[in-house]
Amino acid sequence: MTITPTIRVQREDFDLQAEVDRLSKGKAGIGAVVTFSGLCRDEGGTLAALELEHYPGMAEAEMRRIGDLAIARFGLLGLTAIHRYGKIAAGENIVLVVAAAPHRQAAFDGANFVMDFLKTAAPFWKKEHARDGATGDWVSAKDADDAARDKWK
Structure with missing residues (x-):
C-alpha cells in the first residue's frame, strides 16, 4: 500500500484535532500519532506578528518530497x-505536522525529520512585525536549523 502525505499551504488556521482524526481514525495498524504545532512567538512581548511568504507550487512540491522521504524512512502509515x-x-x-506509525519512536522521528x-x-x-508598529527585516536562517537537519544524514 502506498502512503501519500497530505500537504497543504494555506492562509487560514487549521484545527489540530480535526487533522489528527482525519489522518488516524479507523486506519489499521496505527499505534502512535505524534503532532507538532508551531506557533508564532512573541519574542518577549516585542513581536506582534510574522508575515510569511512562500513560493507557490514549489513550497508544496518540496513539502511533498520531504513527506515522501519521511514515510519511506520511518515506515509511517500517515x-x-x-x-x-x-x-x-x-x-x-x-x-x-502529524505523523502516524505502528510505534511511537517512528512517529516521533518522522515528525522531527519533517520539521527539521x-x-x-x-x-x-518570514518578516517580523514589532509590537510598536515597526516592520522588521526578513528573518535569516539559523545555523542551529541546519545542524538539526544535518543530523539525519
Whole structure:
C-alpha cells in the first residue's frame, strides 16, 4: 500500500484535532500519532506578528518530497504537513505536522525529520512585525536549523 502525505499551504488556521482524526481514525495498524504545532512567538512581548511568504507550487512540491522521504524512512502509515502564510499574530498557529506509525519512536522521528527539513528546505520567508508598529527585516536562517537537519544524514 502506498502512503501519500497530505500537504497543504494555506492562509487560514487549521484545527489540530480535526487533522489528527482525519489522518488516524479507523486506519489499521496505527499505534502512535505524534503532532507538532508551531506557533508564532512573541519574542518577549516585542513581536506582534510574522508575515510569511512562500513560493507557490514549489513550497508544496518540496513539502511533498520531504513527506515522501519521511514515510519511506520511518515506515509511517500517515503524514499531514500544513504550513500557513500571510500575517500571523503572536500566539497563532504557523505549522502542523502529524505523523502516524505502528510505534511511537517512528512517529516521533518522522515528525522531527519533517520539521527539521521544512525549516531549511521548503521555500518560506518570514518578516517580523514589532509590537510598536515597526516592520522588521526578513528573518535569516539559523545555523542551529541546519545542524538539526544535518543530523539525519
